[in-house]
Amino acid sequence: NVSGMIENRKLSRAISDLGWRTLRTFLEAKSEKYGRDFRVIDRWEPTSKTCSCCGFKIGKLELSIREWICLNCGTSHDRDINAATNILVAGGL
Structure with a gap:
């Protein structure tokens, strides 16, 4: 259990x-x-709430909010796609 x-x-x-x-x-x-790179990023990296275009960090973002617009550059983000992009950047790829 x-x-x-x-x-x-x-x-x-x-x-x-x-x-x-x-x-x-x-x-x-x-x-x-399989000869691949394996990289680990900080578990507290705010990948979901950081704009992947300009780097602006939005404040508290509830889990129910799946899409948001950056207050700095106006880019519309899907939460998961934005987080995936930021994880790639944080991993150095």
């Missing part, structure tokens, strides 16, 4: 980190096997 164990304050972080650590280990191994 993983969901029950995650509710335990003493175990929740370790259990959650273990799942992500396993996924990351698998991805690193696959990327090495």
